[in-house]
Amino acid sequence: xxxxxxxxxxxxxxxxxxxxxxxxxxxxxxxxxxxxxxxxxxxxxxxxxxxxxxxxxxxxxxxxxxxxxxxxxxxxxxxxxxxxxxxxxxxxxxxxxxxxxxxxxxxxxxxxxxxxxxxxxxxxxxxxxxxxxxxxxxxxxxxxxxxxxxxxxxxxxxxxxxxxxxxxxxxxxxxxxxxxxxxxxxxxxxxxxxxxxxxxxxxxxxxxxxxxxxxxxxxxxxxxxxxxxxxxxxxxxxxxxxxxxxxxxxxxxxxxxxxxxxxxxxxxxxxx
Numbered sequence: 001x002x003x004x005x006x007x008x009x010x011x012x013x014x015x016x017x018x019x020x021x022x023x024x025x026x027x028x029x030x031x032x033x034x035x036x037x038x039x040x041x042x043x044x045x046x047x048x049x050x051x052x053x054x055x056x057x058x059x060x061x062x063x064x065x066x067x068x069x070x071x072x073x074x075x076x077x078x079x080x081x082x083x084x085x086x087x088x089x090x091x092x093x094x095x096x097x098x099x100x101x102x103x104x105x106x107x108x109x110x111x112x113x114x115x116x117x118x119x120x121x122x123x124x125x126x127x128x129x130x131x132x133x134x135x136x137x138x139x140x141x142x143x144x145x146x147x148x149x150x151x152x153x154x155x156x157x158x159x160x161x162x163x164x165x166x167x168x169x170x171x172x173x174x175x176x177x178x179x180x181x182x183x184x185x186x187x188x189x190x191x192x193x194x195x196x197x198x199x200x201x202x203x204x205x206x207x208x209x210x211x212x213x214x215x216x217x218x219x220x221x222x223x224x225x226x227x228x229x230x231x232x233x234x235x236x237x238x239x240x241x242x243x244x245x246x247x248x249x250x251x252x253x254x255x256x257x258x259x260x261x262x263x264x265x266x267x268x269x270x271x272x
Contacts, residue, residue, distance in 0.1 A: 015084045024088055028151035028200035032084060035191040036132065040075070044134055044216060047071060048100060060109050061168045062100045065216075067247035072098050076218045081130055082254055084195065089128045089222045092256030094263060096122065096227055097219040097249050101168065101204075103142050108207030110142070112172035117156050117198045119169075121232035122225040125156075127198040133188035134214035141213035142205045144186040144194065147179055151199035166206065173201060220254065226262040227251050 016024075016032055024030040051069050052059050058068075066072060076082075076095045085093055102108070117125040137143035159171040178201065186194050196202065207213050221227070232249065250266030258265070 014087055015080050016087045021087060024195060024197070027146075027148040029146050029148070029186070029194055029196040029202075031186060031188065031192065031194045034080060034084070034193060035189070036078070036193070038191065041134060041191050044072075044075065044132075045214070048102070048134070048214065048216075052102070058100070058102075060102055060104060060107070062102075064097055064247065064249055065100045066095075066098050066250055070250070072216070073252055075132075075216070076130075076220075076252070076254065081193070081218070085128050085130065085220045086255060088195065089126065089220065090224075090256075092223040092259050093220045093254050094223050094227075094258075094265065095218060095252040095254050096127075096221055097217075099217045099219075101213075101215045101217070103204075103207040103213040103215070105141075105210050105212055106208060107166075108142055108213060109166045109168045110206040111168040111204045112162055113147075113178055113201055113203040114159060114169055114171060114173055115156055115199055115201055116219075118159050118171060119235060120198070121229070121235055122221050122227045123231065124225055125198050126225045127219050127221045129196050129198075130218040130220070131186075131194045131196065132216045132218070133190050133192050134216055135212050136190050137186070137188045137213055137215060138209075138211075139185050139187060141209040141211050142207040143188065143213070144202060144204050144215070146184050146186060146196065147201040148182045148184050150179065150182070150201035151197040154199055156199070157201070177201065223253070223256060223259045223263060226260045 015034065020030050020032055047069060116129065131144060157177045158174045160174055162170055162172040188194065251263055253265045
């Protein structure tokens with residue numbers, strides 16, 4: 001069994017009020033009263049621009065950017081973000097992935113309706129995703145859309161293969177699984193964030209506007225879950241040879257201890 005690493009908890013007051021916490025659990029997502037400062041957003045843009053310059057194959061979408069750009073872990077170490085996540089899924093949390101949805105002007109790809117857990121390797125399935133708007137995210141440039149309350153049954157619904165070109169993901173929820181009366185568009189200003197549950201149904205339209213719609217995700221799991229490397233291998237076997245898009249994901253303990261005792265961490269809160 002892995003020896004637990006202890007990360008001290010912040011003494012800051014709670015970031016989310018009770019209404020926001022209740023909204024998350026009832027609807028599967030929340031947009032808190034919080035925004036990253038403009039300097040941080042500018043830094044993210046610069047790092048991403050440098051990354052895309054070196055790896056143009058990720059100009060539109062990078063499903064796992066931490067193996068390529070480990071300095072993005074520092075964004076996840078923001079104590080206010082960690083405080084919000086801990087209010088929703090507990091004090092023992094690990095960062096296991098970060099994705100970058102760049103959606104360039106005019107050509108940004110569509111993300112079909114899906115549930116994140118369909119693609120993920122921790123067991124039991126559990127993650128709070130922090131979605132950061134790097135640009136203003138609007139209906140015109142393909143902001144995130146969610147089906148409110150679709151997480152409640154805590155099950156992965158039926159997905160079908162979609163071979164259409166220019167999709168960020170190739171698995172799409174069956175049309176019968178989408179309750180169109182409960183769709184909400186999460187329009188955010190640059191720096192704002194949303195948080196959503198692993199089972200929430202969500203997606204986004206293509207960006208046909210003249211404006212970029214960069215969005216970055218930070219994915220946190222409670223350490224009561226085990227990130228299973230064998231499941232990871234089965235899910236992504238061969239993808240690194242096909243498009244060089246996948247590398248084994250580093251896992252970072254962000255606060256608390258490894259409750260399941262089976263996770264192996266790449267670094268700790270203070271950095272390697």
